[in-house]
Amino acid sequence: MEKKNGNGDWEKMKKEINELMTEGRDYAYQFGSASSQETREHLAKKILESYHKSLTIMNYSGDQGSPNSHGGGSPKSEDSDQEPLVINKSSKKSMPRWTEKVRITPGAGIDRTLDDGFSWRKYGQKDILGAKFPRGYYRCTYRKSQGCEATKQVQRSDENPLFFEISYRGMHSCSQAANVGSTTPVQNLEPTQTQEHKNLDIVKESLDNYNPQSFHYPLSSTPILENNNAYMLQLRDHNLEVFGSTSFSSDLGTKINYDFPTSGSASHSVSNSPSTVPLESPFESYDPNHPYGGFGGFYS
DNA sequence: TAGATTTGACCCAG
DNA sequence: CTGGGTCAAATCTA
Structure with missing residues (x-):
């Protein structure tokens, strides 16, 4: 960026x-x-x-035609004024988007660690140029019945198969949102360790090739960017929830990155959690359940 | 049998 | 034209 x-x-x-x-x-x-x-x-x-x-x-x-691109994003300068945009439900571009990186722990059961409480339904999978593993596309199970527009994309990291990059789009508007929000496990980081440290740890760990004995979930707090009122409200609620409670499962590292559409398309960075993924298979079915992206990131 | 997954085709933005 | 994202028919599973 x-x-x-x-x-x-x-x-x-x-x-x-x-x-x-x-x-x-x-x-x-x-x-x-x-x-x-x-x-x-x-x-x-x-x-x-x-x-x-x-x-x-x-x-x-x-x-002002400034630099507004960041990692992976596409610098689309849609003239979005600083005004809070009104969400156009029909426009995917106006949906908030953020990514999360999650590390899976072989012994812990991916589906468990990744289960965020939401029900996702896979609607597609694609090989992505330059990526070793295919990308899976999921949408909320309640899209039809409740019109929930939340979707997510899950992709296994090229460099480290233990990492999954999950990209969320849109907020849940289904009934699950409330439930999950209140039960979302959020992690409570000890004040003694800085976030940077945690993130570094994750990176380091992945580089070291994952050590089953040591786990930590470095929650990186992610800035809550707001770009539209409705989303903000939701995000805010989530944050509060998150702040109040805690604990993500310990076996995954999470890194979140939010990307709002205000001025551009998405960029992202990712992360997420698969659930039942046999490590060997690139994608296989894993459970994409995941809480709205996590505010797990916000660190309390 | 209903709901979920797979997968090739299609759409569209860049 | 290419590649990412979505659709939808076929297939699978509980």
Whole structure:
């Protein structure tokens, strides 16, 4: 997500965003040790505020033909003003999108670790150019009955088959959303370890080739970008939930990356969790259940 | 038999 | 034109 046009404006914005994000991160840390519900809510608010501001700045820059692309995304500069967009249900592009990276643990049973409480139905699979493994396409089981538009794509990582990249699109509007939200296991990270560390751990681990004995789920907190009110509300609720509870299953590393469509198409980064995947088979059926993408990322 | 998965064909954005 | 995403008929499974 580097910005190229090294113009001064961008540098300035970069700095501001950096500060805001740092601020948000600090609040997140505090959140982890907050004891009262009130404090948590307050911190959650602050966190959201920080990200909101960052996003606003980014969106603004996007309008000016700025660099708004990031890893994997396609720099589409749809003129989206900084105005919160109204979600156009019919437009996939307007759907929020984020990715998550999940590591599976052979001994733990993928389906269990990855089960996010949602029911997904596979509707396609495709070989992707340059990828060793095919990508699976899933949509919410309740799409028909409840009009839930949530979908997700799952792809096994080329470099490390123990990692699955899951890309979510759209929020669940089905009845499951509420349930899952309240039961979503979220991880509680100890304040002693920084997120960076956790992420590094994941990477390191994967490089080391996975050690069954040590597990950790590095939740990377992901910024909640908001780009439209409806989604934001949902995200916010999820966050609060997440903040309050915890614990993701320990055997997977998760890395989340959100990508909102405001100014561009998706980019992503991924992650997710398969459920029943025989490690040997590239894709085979694994259970794509996964909670809305996870706010597991937000770290409390 | 209903619901889920597989898989080739089709659609469309880039 | 190519590749990603979706559709839908065929097939599988509980």
